[in-house]
Amino acid sequence: DVKVTQSSRYLVKRTGEKVFLECVQDMDHENMFWYRQDPGLGLRLIYFSYDVKMKEKGDIPEGYSVSREKKERFSLILESASTNQTSMYLCASKIGGRSYEQYFGPGTRLTVT
């Protein structure tokens, strides 16, 4: 069974703080993704990585950065958290290539006050 884990289920941070969201997968998947989900807007892709140290911008990368130093771990970084980054953050992974299914972690509900 594929397992994707995220470091926190719930997180509360203050405006201006630097925030790290961690995602780990145990299936040796090449591709990893970060999404945010907001009511009425659905899931939107922030960044994805198709290999170690590789990253590509998704639809809404502004205000975020990512890091992939090891194959199993993909980190999302909010350099200076803002209230409009309050959201549900979901990580996913899949085998390399255009096909194959994505597997999702449990999500991190981030509140920025």
Next chain:
Amino acid sequence: GIQVEQSPPDLILQEGANSTLRCNFSDSVNNLQWFHQNPWGQLINLFYIPSGTKQNGRLSATTVATERYSLLYISSSQTTDSGVYFCAVTMDSNYQLIWGAGTKLIIKP
């Protein structure tokens, strides 16, 4: 870009009823997935089904790629089936999942 439309947007049923959820997409796809998002926000893979028919217990799915639609069937609904069901596709040109808006299903005891 490709459009993914799900219907109905909302569905309320009594426990034990059957239901059919539909996903239409506007272009050829090489991947189609059905997910269930539970009340805690977790997205659970139901089916990876770019074409054909699959069954898993009370759930089954059919994708007719040539006609650009997929159907998710839920039989003998249980209250634990409540949540939002999403259809998502990828195209040849990139890795990105394109999502439908979801069907919100409520199963009443």
